[in-house]
Amino acid sequence: MMDRNRQDMLAALAWQCEAGADEAIGEMPVDRYAVAADARTLADAGTTAEAKVPAPAPAAARPRPQAAPRIESPDETAREARTLADAADSLEALRAAVDEFDGCALKETATNLVFSDGTPEGRVMFVGEAPGGDEDRQGKPFVGVSGQLLDKMVSCIGLDRETGFYITNILFWRPPGNRNPTPMEIAVCRPFVERHIELVKPEVLVCVGGTAAKTLLDKTDGITKLRGRWFDYRTPGMAARDEPAIPAMTLFHPAYLLRTPGQKRLAWRDLLALKAKLDD
Numbered sequence: 001m002m003d004r005n006r007q008d009m010l011a012a013l014a015w016q017c018e019a020g021a022d023e024a025i026g027e028m029p030v031d032r033y034a035v036a037a038d039a040r041t042l043a044d045a046g047t048t049a050e051a052k053v054p055a056p057a058p059a060a061a062r063p064r065p066q067a068a069p070r071i072e073s074p075d076e077t078a079r080e081a082r083t084l085a086d087a088a089d090s091l092e093a094l095r096a097a098v099d100e101f102d103g104c105a106l107k108e109t110a111t112n113l114v115f116s117d118g119t120p121e122g123r124v125m126f127v128g129e130a131p132g133g134d135e136d137r138q139g140k141p142f143v144g145v146s147g148q149l150l151d152k153m154v155s156c157i158g159l160d161r162e163t164g165f166y167i168t169n170i171l172f173w174r175p176p177g178n179r180n181p182t183p184m185e186i187a188v189c190r191p192f193v194e195r196h197i198e199l200v201k202p203e204v205l206v207c208v209g210g211t212a213a214k215t216l217l218d219k220t221d222g223i224t225k226l227r228g229r230w231f232d233y234r235t236p237g238m239a240a241r242d243e244p245a246i247p248a249m250t251l252f253h254p255a256y257l258l259r260t261p262g263q264k265r266l267a268w269r270d271l272l273a274l275k276a277k278l279d280d
């Protein structure tokens with residue numbers, strides 16, 4: 001039988017994961033109970049904790065410094081992202097620009113940049129929401145259970161990552177605990193996503209899930225209203241250059257289909273519509 005202490009610790013860990021605290025952010029663990037006990041001892045000795053706090057360790061011995069807080073406004077950060085994105089003239093250059101960009105705080109907590117997978121020569125480009133835990137560990141989009149379902153679904157209409165499609169997300173880093181992306185995170189990543197689409201120039205763009213659909217198609221409707229319809233997609237750059245629009249559609253997110261398998265029927269209908277567009 002597992003000893004009681006270990007059982008309690010595992011239960012506490014599971015509770016933290018469920019609450020979304022599933023990433024170690026500092027380099028060194030901090031024993032908060034010991035810190036609190038030290039403070040109590042100092043208080044009992046008639047002095048304040050602050051007065052007896054030891055001098056900070058020399059810089060070299062201190063844990064990794066946190067990035068300096070950015071002082072730009074969200075608009076300025078998005079403008080900086082736009083300048084960097086527009087200067088990228090290839091997918092490699094765009095990936096390097098995203099990697100160097102410090103304007104999205106998610107980069108601090110993520111393990112890896114999740115840029116793309118699949119083939120840019122493919123006819124279809126899928127854009128999902130944000131990397132999850134598996135994607136964060138492997139640095140590739142849609143490699144966890146929902147990605148496996150998406151692969152299976154699109155293989156039924158003859159598409160695979162090696163030859164048929166390219167895939168990315170609205171965010172390039174995992175939100176801690178898989179929380180929803182914030183409007184600020186979406187706004188600062190958006191110029192890179194738009195440049196990504198301009199560089200890939202897919203024949204058809206597929207928004208995977210409500211967040212991608214609302215962001216790219218500039219809609220406030222929910223996914224159930226948006227799915228099953230075709231839209232014309234143009235980035236601001238494409239509109240300025242008077243380039244033709246890309247046909248775009250929306251699919252239910254595979255994570256939603258895993259929770260709500262009854263909706264697979266509609267997803268299948270949407271996949272057939274995608275196939276018909278490609279066969280046109």
Ligand code: URA
Pocket residue numbers: 128129130131132135140141142143144146147169209255
């Ligand atoms: N969900 C997404 O939207 N993107 C991924 O990469 C994985 C899961």
